[in-house]
Amino acid sequence: KAGVTQTPRYLIKTRGQQVTLSCSPISGHRSVSWYQQTPGQGLQFLFEYFSETQRNKGNFPGRFSGRQFSNSRSEMNVSTLELGDSALYLCASSRSTENYGYTFGSGTRLTVV
Amino acid sequence: AQSVTQLDSQVPVFEEAPVELRCNYSSSVSVYLFWYVQYPNQGLQLLLKYLSGSTLVKGINGFEAEFNKSQTSFHLRKPSVHISDTAEYFCAVSKILTGGGNKLTFGTGTQLKVEL
Numbered sequence: 001k002a003g004v005t006q007t008p009r010y011l012i013k014t015r016g017q018q019v020t021l022s023c024s025p026i027s028g029h030r031s032v033s034w035y036q037q038t039p040g041q042g043l044q045f046l047f048e049y050f051s052e053t054q055r056n057k058g059n060f061p062g063r064f065s066g067r068q069f070s071n072s073r074s075e076m077n078v079s080t081l082e083l084g085d086s087a088l089y090l091c092a093s094s095r096s097t098e099n100y101g102y103t104f105g106s107g108t109r110l111t112v113v
Numbered sequence: 114a115q116s117v118t119q120l121d122s123q124v125p126v127f128e129e130a131p132v133e134l135r136c137n138y139s140s141s142v143s144v145y146l147f148w149y150v151q152y153p154n155q156g157l158q159l160l161l162k163y164l165s166g167s168t169l170v171k172g173i174n175g176f177e178a179e180f181n182k183s184q185t186s187f188h189l190r191k192p193s194v195h196i197s198d199t200a201e202y203f204c205a206v207s208k209i210l211t212g213g214g215n216k217l218t219f220g221t222g223t224q225l226k227v228e229l
Contacts, residue, residue, distance in 0.1 A: 004156075006156075031214060033214075033216065033217075035217075042219060042220075042221050042222065043203065043205075043217075043219040045216040045217065045218070048210075048214050048215075048216060050213065050214055055210070055212040055213050055214040056210045056212045056213075056214055056216060058216070090156055090157065092157075092217075101147055101159045101162045102159075102217065103159065104149070104156040104157040104158070104159075105156050106154075106155055106156040107155075107156045109154075
């Protein structure tokens, strides 16, 4: 079966712009989480969505937002990009609330110049 | 608060040698523990997970890990590594959140480098 699909794979943006990243979870998975990976901070939790509702949010500024659609696909948006937002953004999906382990996508590499 | 410590940032090892990657966690509640592997320019792939039951967990690619509650450890082992095991390995603990659902807290990663 298809895995978690993230688009685009690579993105270059300019400071001050905004960006939208997309994630299609595994079919049947209703929970989608987003993580940011940087060399300095490692892997950090951004937020989690379940049935179109944001259930939890990590410690990131309000410039980071997201949403989930009825088909469980999710998008995250970063507004007013800063150089420090350059990172690998990973999306992960799981069936629901069980701790069976998330399946991660290949990520979107965002570079802010 | 939960935290995960991976004591070694890099582990060099020769091919066909055994390897152990160390992971310690801190948590005041029951935990679920995971090991993920990340190859260059890729996402994270689940190697194995401990949810409950047997403390020895077997995963993919010949890896296994042992959950030790008294030592709050979850070390990853492989008896004989292959050059293709060269990658970064992340230990993670899952925390159930008050809003429902859970989040993963990751360690800083261990770069395993397998040499010929």
